[in-house]
Amino acid sequence: MDALLPFVLLAGGLAAVLGSFTWLASRVRRRGLAGGAMGAALASYEEAFRTTAYASHVEIRAQAERRSPLLSPDDDWRRAPAAPDGTG
Numbered sequence: 001m002d003a004l005l006p007f008v009l010l011a012g013g014l015a016a017v018l019g020s021f022t023w024l025a026s027r028v029r030r031r032g033l034a035g036g037a038m039g040a041a042l043a044s045y046e047e048a049f050r051t052t053a054y055a056s057h058v059e060i061r062a063q064a065e066r067r068s069p070l071l072s073p074d075d076d077w078r079r080a081p082a083a084p085d086g087t088g
Contacts, residue, residue, distance in 0.1 A: 046054040 043054065043057060046057060
């Protein structure tokens with residue numbers, strides 16, 4: 001029985017640690033504290049190990065931040081005349 005005591009203690013300690021991580025994860029999810037930190041951690045993971053996914057992530061963020069140019073109310077709103085070569 002003395003030979004099993006270290007394994008039982010190890011299994012009990014592991015169960016306690018996993019239980020505390022589960023409790024912490026549910027608490028973080030409930031309060032919504034992991035949004036920015038989790039996004040940054042996943043982005044750095046994807047940058048290191050999945051470069052194509054990270055490149056897509058960067059492009060999607062750039063598209064989301066990009067704004068289309070607005071026309072000025074003072075500008076002429078008519079269409080521009082056609083180019084001499086017939087385009088436009």
